[in-house]
Amino acid sequence: MLKIVPIEAFKDNYIWVIQEESRAAVVDPGDARPVVDYLVREQLSLAAILVTHHHPDHVGGVLDLLESHPAPVYGPRNEPIPGITHAVAEGDQVTLDGPAVSLSVLEIPGHTRGHVAYYGADFLFCGDTLFAGGCGRVFEGTPAQMHASLSKLAALPGHMRVYCAHEYTLANLRFARAVEPDNSALAERETADRLSREAGRPTVPSTIAKEKATNPFLRCHEASVAASAMRRLGQPIADPVAVFAAIREWKNGF
Numbered sequence: 001m002l003k004i005v006p007i008e009a010f011k012d013n014y015i016w017v018i019q020e021e022s023r024a025a026v027v028d029p030g031d032a033r034p035v036v037d038y039l040v041r042e043q044l045s046l047a048a049i050l051v052t053h054h055h056p057d058h059v060g061g062v063l064d065l066l067e068s069h070p071a072p073v074y075g076p077r078n079e080p081i082p083g084i085t086h087a088v089a090e091g092d093q094v095t096l097d098g099p100a101v102s103l104s105v106l107e108i109p110g111h112t113r114g115h116v117a118y119y120g121a122d123f124l125f126c127g128d129t130l131f132a133g134g135c136g137r138v139f140e141g142t143p144a145q146m147h148a149s150l151s152k153l154a155a156l157p158g159h160m161r162v163y164c165a166h167e168y169t170l171a172n173l174r175f176a177r178a179v180e181p182d183n184s185a186l187a188e189r190e191t192a193d194r195l196s197r198e199a200g201r202p203t204v205p206s207t208i209a210k211e212k213a214t215n216p217f218l219r220c221h222e223a224s225v226a227a228s229a230m231r232r233l234g235q236p237i238a239d240p241v242a243v244f245a246a247i248r249e250w251k252n253g254f
């Protein structure tokens with residue numbers, strides 16, 4: 001039976017393990033040691049490594065991991081990532097044989113120039129583009145690119161589970177409440193996720209439907225989000241991309 005398990009790394013990273021029987025694939029192994037420990041403890045062989053983007057906390061463990069567990073490495077073709085054996089781009093398929101899973105590739109630039117996501121069945125691995133309740137900083141792309149990437153993810157089926165790479169949820173939801181203080185779904189989510197963290201449980205995965213109902217960065221077309229952005233800037237805002245840019249800048253200093 002296929003299952004997806006988080007390995008905690010650094011302060012708040014999640015390295016995701018896709019496993020079935022004795023085989024596993026890992027997503028964004030920024031640190032090799034906890035992955036090796038998990039593979040040994042669970043008696044798993046490594047079938048593949050999937051990388052979403054080039055930041056060190058996502059790729060720093062790749063080469064060390066390959067030393068003890070040789071495996072193919074899939075990653076974005078437009079980013080310089082050591083160890084990649086299969087460069088992927090929009091529309092490519094990553095088909096693994098144990099765990100038996102086929103994943104489609106989406107290009108989602110904005111956080112980095114070549115950031116990709118992998119999705120299949122009912123799950124999505126989106127790295128640092130879409131977070132539970134938030135989104136990544138716009139480091140290498142533009143607000144328009146990031147908004148387009150988030151819109152692409154928002155178009156996926158609502159039941160799809162969102163496996164992001166960081167436990168940022170409670171901080172993201174505090175900001176979301178500042179943007180939409182009257183969003184009842186958001187208030188309910190914040191309470192539930194706070195209880196999860198108090199119990200030592202991850203707040204992820206989320207779902208696309210939950211993000212569309214509560215994540216302000218997927219709601220830039222909503223009048224309530226646009227109104228908050230306009231109040232923040234003190235001037236009219238013409239379109240959802242400008243709303244996104246305004247609230248992303250607001251979040252940077254929140």
